Amino acid sequence: METSEIRRRFLQYFEDRGHTVVPSAPLPSPDPNLLFNVAGMAQFVPYFVGQQTPPYARATSVQKCVRTLDIEEVGKTTRHGTFFQMNGNFSFGDYFKEDAVKFAWELVTKPQNEGGYGFDESVLYASVYYEDDEAIDIWKRVAGLPDDRIVRLGMKDNFWSMGIPGPCGPCSEILIDRGSEFGADRDWEAGDRYLEFWNLVFMQNIRGEGGGKDGYEILGELPKKNIDTGLGLERVAYLLQGVDNMYEIDEIYPVIEKASELSGRKYGAEHEDDVRFRVVADHVRSALMLIGDGVTPGNEQGGYVLRRLLRRAIRSMRLLGYEDPSLVELLPVSLEQMKKSYPELVTDFGRISQVAYAEEEAFRRTLTAGTTIFDVAVRDTKASGAHQLEGAKAFQLHDTYGFPIDLTVEMAAEQGLNVDTEGFRSLMKEQRERAKADARAKKAGHADTSGYRELREKGVTEFTGYQELSSDSEVRGLLREGAVAPFAEQGETVEVVLEKTPFYAESGGQIADEGLILGDGLKLKVLDVQRPVKGLIVHKVEIVEGVLRPGANVQAAVDHEWRVSACQAHSGTHVVHAALRQVLGPNALQSGSYNKPGYLRLDFAWSSALDAATRSEIEEVANLAVRKDLPVSAQYMTLPEARDWGALALFGETYDEQVRVVEIGGPWSRELCGGTHVKHSSQVGAVTVTGESSVGAGVRRIEAFVGMEALHYLGRERALVRLLSENLKARPEELPAKVADLAERLRVAEKELERMRAAQVLEAAAELAKDPKDVFGVQYVGHRAPDGVNGGDLRKLALDVRGRMPNDKPVVVAVLSVNDGKPGVVIALNDLAREWRLKAGDLVRIAAEKLGGRGGGKDDVAQGGGTDAAGAGDALSAVEHAIGHQVTG
Template identity: 40%
Template sequence: MQSSEIRRAFIEFFAERGHVQVPSSSLIPSDPTVLLTTAGMQQMVPYFLGLERPPHTRLTSIQKCFRTVDIDEVGDESHLTFFEMLGNFSIGDYFKAEAISWAWEFLTKWLGVPAERWYPTVHPDDEFSYQYWRDQIGVPTERIFKLEDNWWGPVGATGPNGPDSEIHYDRGMEYGCGRTECGPGCDCGRFLETWNLVFMEFYKEADGTQRPLPRKNIDTGMGLERISLIMQGVGSVFETDLFYPILSEAATIAGVRYKEQARVDRSLRVIADHARGVTFLVGDGVFPSNEGRGYVLRRVLRRAVRHGKLLGIERPFLNQLVDVVIELFSSYYPNLNEQRERIHRVIRHEEEHFQRTLSAGLSRFEALLDQLQRSGEQVLPGDEAFRLYDTYGFPLELTEELARESGFTVDRAGFERALERQRELSRASVGRFADTQRQRAELYAQFSERPTEFVGYDRLETTATIVGILGLSDLRQEAEAGEEIELILDRTPFYGEAGGQVGDTGEIVAETGIVTVEDTQRPTPELIVHRGRVREGSIRVGQSVRAIVDAERRAAIRRNHTATHLLHAALRRVLGEHAVQAGSLVAPDRLRFDFSHHESVSPEQLRRIEEMVNEQIVRDLRVEVRYLPLRDALAEGAIALFGEKYGDTVRVVSIDGFSKELCGGTHVSHTGEIGAFLITDETSVASGIRRIEAVTGLAAARLARTLIDVSEEAARRLHVVPEQLPEAIERLQQQVRDQQREIERLAADLAAARLAPLVERAARIDGFRVVSARIEVPSLDVLRRVGDRLRDAIGSGVVILGTAIENRPMILAMATPDAVQRGVHAGQVVQAVTPLLGGRGGGRPDIAQGGGADVSRLDEALAAARGEVERQLRNSTS
């Protein structure tokens, strides 16, 4: 039975039992506290918590999932990163009996797997499930196992959880350990956990207590890969139709065969799994970076490239596998085919970049291990692991994997310290209301049946009723002056932060008090929360109030939001259709727009983009808002963004044939209201992602005035007209460079002149002069100039110089050609003595340098260097 048939059968089975199918959500979850979608139930959490109203109380789905917890194990015959989870869910509808009965019916009757091959497990305290399996389903007691780990959740410190019942498939004694007590839960491969039925009946409080949920829920999950293994009768998931075509293509590229060498098989499995994973990640809008989910993508992709190299693949190859993945899965996930070009572009760019540094990084890694082995060490220093990460693009986990294969470990704490030093980022302060959605979920859930009516598209002021007051940790009936609160109204003109647009500010006025609104958030799609402080008097639930948005601030936000739509359209026209939105910020003082593009935008392109946006502003185009069925909007060519959830009816914002996007934000009515548009910066924020920052309206006018004033003042000081500033600045820079070189030459002359007596008193070792001295110089360049002159002055021998630059010790060694011929190696001299300085160094036989942190031992290091030169010369004659 092919995987596509299993998908179809599963959905049909539960549809016949009253379930509504929901499409797979993106691998980029809507919950900001979660990195990636790791389970089928993730998109159901808002329903389970009562934060959102489900489309039905019975749901079923086939969910894309990505987990990295076992990534180091991927390569064996069972562990995966990307997988598909078949699930059925009950939101306060049916419970244990139905979940167990239907799972058994699907496995034994619809799929036809013999009943005696299935072994259920239950939690020891779940007597109902044990008896139901035994008495109603008819499973013999010797095939029902009670296991302590049959308990699911919660995710985080608090949340819904409950016992579960797992259904295991007996693959046969040939897969087992042979022990009489072998059964589900054994570490051997005989019993394959196939389906997990989770009975969510409790909520864990912060103090650890479990309270029964008023509405019990069902969450089940069955891995498509595992049930396909069973239905196709193969030895591992990699031999199913979900993997084998990818694995086979990888083997063809590498010129190897599967199932002949264990080492080759492992690499082929890694590549097959990771090729699926990166294709789906990029398809859902993830881009490579050094943080978050982008780091996961980069790590998985680079691990695949490294295993390709182990198989002898020296050229980029992943896009060949991407095409196989798309052919296998696009019939069920059509966005893969729609995004094929973008997936190719992102993966090709990342793979080519890593291919260029991989060989050099591996050489560096092997040299480090060689040094550690010679010194008897087994731990790779954290700063060296960081250098592999920073210079060669090796994710830390890849370095750890390489080290493990050679019997070494990595100083992870040292790596983290080095990473932290490099970042030197200020930690953003966290507001008192910055709890996660999950932590405040219970408070918000109490208002889920009373959605907030948003009236802010058409008005900035309205009469409303207070329906809820939330303190820092509880619901309130009233609040007094000075208190921080969250306020919920039955209707509001305040826009809750969404789609990149920041939340509104303003005030809410009651007869008895005034609340200053400092931010507006939307913790659930239907609930708008006003965050702020009671400025005067007091307020209470049930009061009638006047909600007033800061009109000037909203107007600035509207200008910037419409400008992002114009910018998006201009980018696609100038750079190409691949330049799609990857994130945005629409604030009152500026706009920020992230988009997919693999190279910096040239000054000429930026000027054309800016000009194109301003052309639409000058034309004063009408901005039209319509509500359409999603299918009709997409058919019209409206742009939908990755990772966004859209309902059956969507809001379409059109700008007179120039732009058309699905958008819930606020906009101007005509583009002329924007006033002007100026790009202020263009940078890279991640691999394949660029960022443009810009200003509009009065902010653009103020910026233009400031730039004019600055250029005129600079021109006045340089005695030129503003148009001549670039040439005048270049002349000035050249003068500075010339003067700096002259200063360094004079400093070197002065230092060398002072050291002339040292040349006369140089030690003589086996016919060679050796000068070792500490000098005062302003820079490393001057140190090298002095070294060159002293080396020329001694004619034949070695020069070793030490200095302190910004209170950090530096050491330089130079050897004349005949000294090198006799066995002197300047690089080894420096390498031998820099540990005394708390650092490292090295170089060529004729010149080397190094440094450290302990300047107090510089004289000791110079003496040791002289001794090392003497040792090298003595050894060369012995």
């Protein structure tokens, strides 16, 4: 049975039994403590914890998930995968244990020709929480399982919680006995013979504080009992398809077959190659799904994970012996398998492939640079007599050049070295903690959302900002450092929740409104507005006057000029996005945006820089749309209706069933958007593109001013042109030629100055060669040249001095100069000096160390530099001392 059919049957089965089919949430997680969704129940957490009232009593979904903790184990075992799918059925205070068991057992054991999975009942077991006698009784009655096929397990195995105080409960798993070849009889710990594939969580309790899987207290029962189940789609697929592991199922194995064909290596012949094949297949599929959900390669958070996956796949293909670009061959194969369940991948494949192929091209370039850094690190390590590459160096290779740690370990082993992996992991941990702290600060300001949840229980904040800029309201509550507070006084900065508000909370790329909240003897300046919990709008305010208390009647007023300019910028973003797609084509899809009054920037999928003519064309299309005075409207509809209508969604955003579609000029621009907008495109005002740049592989960024800011920008440009015209005595249209002529004349003059400076430097060679210092028989010249001599001229001087000295004695020439504040040094030796076991490379490293840098080269000529010009004198003395030590030692 194909994986897509297993998926379809699951959703159909539960839809037929009154469950609402809910689309998968995007892979990027809205939780500041997570990068990606890792469980099927992720998008239903607000319902389980009571933050929101569920719109349905029963739901079912197939959630896309990415697990990042085990990336380095992928391929080494048959169980670890990065991307996976979790089938789930959920009850919010509706049915409970008996129906959950009945539904699961029926679907699992029902014959395939009747719409079930057709598992043989005789090899199925159930595990239960050891105190849950109710569940045991249900399994006996509903499934007819005897006592010896019901396993009681402890809290660590069969009791579920979110890891924090809140809902929890016992669980029950369906296991299959795969036979004696997979392990000993009734060995529940190994996990290979008795394989769990469906977990039923009976969410009935409330847990307290505590750590681990069993180190907390059960405080009582929930007022409403819920069901949360998870059936691992890939696990069921390999059980039903008769293969041994997830890598060999229909959605993954074709990539292995293609990789085998490309590399000429056979899957199943050698363990090391098998690991590489599995890494390739898993990571290519994971990258396809991540890019499909709007993640782009980068150096932080989700982008960092994606980049790592792509580069591990590329490197694994190279280790399999395939040196050519591989993603162009493998990604379409993965698409062919995944499109059966995710048809949207087909329409978006142009953008997905563009991002992936650009990352491969970039990595192929950095492999060369990274390998050079690696070679230098290996040489320095060996020179110091050590046998272990520093963790900091491994981290640099990983962080700067994208080298996976296993690549560094493998390359080091080829050189006979170990790697300080503990030091590397420590640095990685520090980086992850910084990233998590940044994410928490950006998303909520506080990791603990209990204060927000407490105020959310008083009701949803009504947003009135689409209709008005001023609203009479009531203070529902206030928070100080994330905790609910009874009052706040003048001079404090606190967070305020109102019954209703016209203030727009930052989202969708649009920053928050500014303005005032006024009351009787009360004046609050609004500094920021956020939605830390769905349904709750929180204002960060400075109390300018008065004492703030819950229950106060206030008037919330948005700054009118601020909102007008913000609307211009947000509508301008939509206009520029539509212009991009008109000029470049449908693959130029937005992958992120930011707009504030008068300014916008938009990130979009594109692999190459836009030339001046293309930027001008985009700007012209945008301004023509503004001039046409296109109507701007917003409509509400279901998410499927919006997609059918052609509305574009922002990648990575989670949308409700009812979404808001903003339309500019009919089908020319239709996007899902909750932001504030102008009424007609002419109100955007002028659109002036100010720049375009790269922000990562396959992603470009365009920036623009709109409205009055655009006019101010053009005014500054006009003033600059006028000033240049006056100074250069040329008309504006003559300026390009005039400036080009001046630049060429300057280049010629600088070249002549450089020639004269080099000649002046070389004139000193004869005098220096006449007066060497005798250092235990070695003729040593240590000379600091005038400042400003570049490395090339310094090298010429050293060689010229060496060439002028007699060859009947060993000669060492060391010349040094400081150029642009950075010292450089060149050392040259003659043949006789090398016969005396002196090496220019060794001596230049000694000199460079005094300069706060490093150096290297051949035995006869070497070059180095540093950052500490004050060490110049010490560097030349250190070389002289080293010569004496070497000769006399």
